[in-house]
Amino acid sequence: MFIRRFLQLQFGLCLYGVSLALMVRADLGLDPWDVFHQGLSERTGLSLGTVLIIVGAAVMLFWIPLRQKPGIGTLCNIVVIGLVTDAALKVMPHLDHLGVRVLALGATIMLNAVATAAYIGAGMGPGPRDGLMTGLVRRTGWPLRWTRTGIEATVLGLGWLLGGSVGVGTVLYAVAIGPLIQIFLPYFQVEPKREPAPATTT
Template sequence: MMLKANLGVGPWSVFYIGVSTRLPLTLGRAIQVGGLFMILLALLLKTYPGIGTILHMFFMGFFIDLINPLIPEIHFLANQVAVLACGTVIFSIGSALYINADHGVGPKDSMVLGICKKTGRSIRLIYNAMEIMALSVGYFLGGPVGIGTIAVALSVGPIIQFFLKFLPEKEVRKQSILRSIFH
């Protein structure tokens, strides 16, 4: 949704679009490669992936490449703003839900949670820092940036943290893919 609002894409999309313009990768494949890298970094931070982490990495890229060509561009400013806002809130609620589901968060969130655990910093702070880094690198790689990019970069972390307050807290599951394989 946010991509088709034409007000600028989210920071990670700026990054992945920038990567896909520099390397012979589709946008979806760039997302998959980036997800694998984030999972490896999370492992170094002792945050173990669940099945949801692996599935997220694969299916996110797959469906981006499959569905993106089918969605029309949005041209009227009021509609663009509404679609960007709805997309940002839906994305944030979805992130909060799968973080809380405890079946393994997405690769980016796995990396963020690992950094939070290691540093003791808040999700909001680390998530926003990662969004701004992805935006900066993506911009220099040629990814599209607009006013919507800034809005998404500064709002997703706080929105996720806000919605997590309404979900029941769960004890972090000790079982993960790696632990179930190696133990």
């Protein structure tokens, strides 16, 4: 069971990195966190993947007062997505034709939803950014929807000021990603192993 979950986790994280690279190449706007990551990348000269790793590690510092505990999936999330994103960007060509970019955006959102469902379904720990959100909800009692909206609006605004790409893709991602993850998650949810019921005698 552990091996199956771990392989599913790695599949999800690698697919997420590829989908992020494809969204960058579509150049029609990124999701809120990646607008922030791209803005930092533009300002610092670091690769997008390197920024992903640094920000992921930094966000985990906020877990300490929230008393969040990382899992294997949390640590893998920080490293694998960043490495795969950089590798994919090196081999993925730039897209010039608008029609191709629109198709790439649609594929990106779909692949990203599958990837997210896969690594969440593996149940090996949340990503650092998701853990920040759930930790805040648990410690403050704030509604999940408004907590997530507040965090993403903040990083989106900062990313835009730093020069990150905001566009129609940002809006479409925000609208579509939740429902799509909900559709795909049942296919990846790993059920915990149940102990056999004790035999009874009559």
